[in-house]
Each structure stands twice: as structure tokens, then as C-alpha cells.
Amino acid sequence: MPEPIIEDKELLIQFRNSNTRTYSFNLLIRKYQQKIYWHVRRIVITHEDANDVTQETFIKVWKNLDSFKEESQLFTWIYRIATNEALSFLRKKRTKYFIPIVNIENALSNKLVDDNFFSGDEIQLKLQKALLTLPEKQRLVFNMKYYDELKYEKISEITGTSVGALKASYHHAVKKVEKYLLSN
Amino acid sequence: MAKNNHIESVNSPLNGIEKKTPFSVPADYFEHNPNVILDRISQGTIEKKQVFLFSPGLAIAASILLIAGLFWFYIFNANELDVQEFSLNDEEIQLIIDNPELYGINEFLVNEKYLSSVESYNPLENLSTYSDDEVKSYLETNTDANYIIYEY
Numbered sequence: 271m272p273e274p275i276i277e278d279k280e281l282l283i284q285f286r287n288s289n290t291r292t293y294s295f296n297l298l299i300r301k302y303q304q305k306i307y308w309h310v311r312r313i314v315i316t317h318e319d320a321n322d323v324t325q326e327t328f329i330k331v332w333k334n335l336d337s338f339k340e341e342s343q344l345f346t347w348i349y350r351i352a353t354n355e356a357l358s359f360l361r362k363k364r365t366k367y368f369i370p371i372v373n374i375e376n377a378l379s380n381k382l383v384d385d386n387f388f389s390g391d392e393i394q395l396k397l398q399k400a401l402l403t404l405p406e407k408q409r410l411v412f413n414m415k416y417y418d419e420l421k422y423e424k425i426s427e428i429t430g431t432s433v434g435a436l437k438a439s440y441h442h443a444v445k446k447v448e449k450y451l452l453s454n
Numbered sequence: 455m456a457k458n459n460h461i462e463s464v465n466s467p468l469n470g471i472e473k474k475t476p477f478s479v480p481a482d483y484f485e486h487n488p489n490v491i492l493d494r495i496s497q498g499t500i501e502k503k504q505v506f507l508f509s510p511g512l513a514i515a516a517s518i519l520l521i522a523g524l525f526w527f528y529i530f531n532a533n534e535l536d537v538q539e540f541s542l543n544d545e546e547i548q549l550i551i552d553n554p555e556l557y558g559i560n561e562f563l564v565n566e567k568y569l570s571s572v573e574s575y576n577p578l579e580n581l582s583t584y585s586d587d588e589v590k591s592y593l594e595t596n597t598d599a600n601y602i603i604y605e606y
Contacts, residue, residue, distance in 0.1 A: 325494065329494060385477075387477055394472070397468075417475055448466055
């Protein structure tokens, strides 16, 4: 049976009531988990890593939701936590293996080929490989704009970067991806 | 096929690619995931995962190198370490000399030690021919202080 769709305001009210706290959080996860998971998955690439980061994100949400001030939308707030968790995860991975920034993306690119949970065709594989050649910030902006179709204002709120800088990043990202697709 | 409205050029190769995330998840993943997260929360297993700075292989190699280095250092510096461990600084020596009521110095052992380091050692030579400075200098660099000094 599908879960009822509840407005964020109602979810927050229920979360602040100890009797309905867990129930409301269950609904919150079900409401946002797919968007968060796919956003994270496009950053960390493998399902195992995306699963870890998604879980950590919602655990962090649980621990901090009481202090959520509703100055931004709940989804934007969760999206920001997920983005930070995913980027932090990649940075820890780089530190762990003592390898420069480009190599972790190369490793992820190689993993794509044998990934059981990669369901795209050849051209989509090529696009993912092209994205993995981008600097971290450009890849992030490209994913949020291209796949999630978020407005620049929303991306700005999530990443804390100005709209102008985001537009420039996206423009550069598209140019680099196009060049990669045409030359490979 | 989803349209790429925000791609500027109509000739962009991106326009020929279906816009969907090309990944999949295990069966029923999203059905079970909320329960897994809530279980972790209720069981209090929220502690952070350990992130190791070194990979296990690198850590083992580094440990072996460290042990070998320490072993080498010990072997080649053992004698030096022994001397440093038991040498006294100027203040300590002065303290001992100025407080004969607290410490006694076995003069015979001091002289024998010193003379044995001199090539022209003659055990019958008059012990009083060596000045205090010579004895002090010798004590600083060569002598096991615990061997020649005793507390009253």
C-alpha cells in the first residue's frame, strides 16, 4: 500500500511529538529517499557507496531535525546535507588511498564498466565517463541542472555558490562534456 | 525521450542522449531502506565509520620500515645512548662536589677509570696529580655516575 504523502510542515509537527516521531521520520525517508539516493549515486557512482552515504544522510537528518529552523525548504536542507556527505565521502576516499584528485574519478570510471547496477547503453556510459573527467564542482552543478533540473537559485541555496558562478560552471561543464563525446 | 531544454546548442551531442540516470538498484531496495535506516537509529549504531588514513598494505609496509629503522638506530647508537643515559651535567656534578655530606665519591674508582683511558696509565702513579677540572671533564663524558657515586 503506498505511503500517504504528507506536507513537510505536518511531518515536522509530528516529528517534534515524541509519540509520532519515528512514524513521521519513516514517512520523511519514503518521501525523499529516491531523490536523495539518485543525487548521491551520481556523485559517488557505485550502489554500495550511495547506499552508505544515503543512510548517513538520513541519520544526520534525524539527529539535527529538531534544530531545523525552516528558513529554507526541508528538501533543500536535506539535499544540502546529502551533497556535503557525498563530497566528504569522496574526499575521505582520496585521503585513504593517498591518490591525487583525478585518480579517484578514473577508478570510478573504470568501475562503471563492470557495475552490475549500471543499466545504461553505450552512449550513456560515455556520458558518465565524460562527467567523471570534470572538476568536482562542475560535475555537481551539471548533475543538479541536467538530471535533477533544479533552478540555479535552488542550486545556489544548496551549494552556497552564487548564481553567476553556477551558470559559468554549468557552461564550462557542458562544453567539456560535448568535446569529450565528440572526440571519443 | 526527455528534452534537454537547457542545452544551448541544438547541435550538441547531449541532445542525442536520453536524459535518464543510467543506474539501477537491487530489487525492493527503496522498500527496505527506510527500515534499515530506522533500525540503525533505534539500535544506536550511529557512530561514525572508521576511516583509515593508510590502506592496510601501506600501513603494514610502513610498520616494517619503522621497526627496521628503530632496530638499526638502536644497534648503531647503543654505546652512545649508554653514555648519555648516565652522564651528569655541570650543575649536577657541582651539586655533588658542594654537598659532601649527601654524596660520597669513590676517588679510587674515579681515578682508575680516568687513568685507564690514558695511554700512559701507571697504576702506581700519584693520584693527586690530576686537577679537579680534568676529573670533572672526565665525569661529564665517560663515567657511569651511578657506579662511582653513592648516597649516604
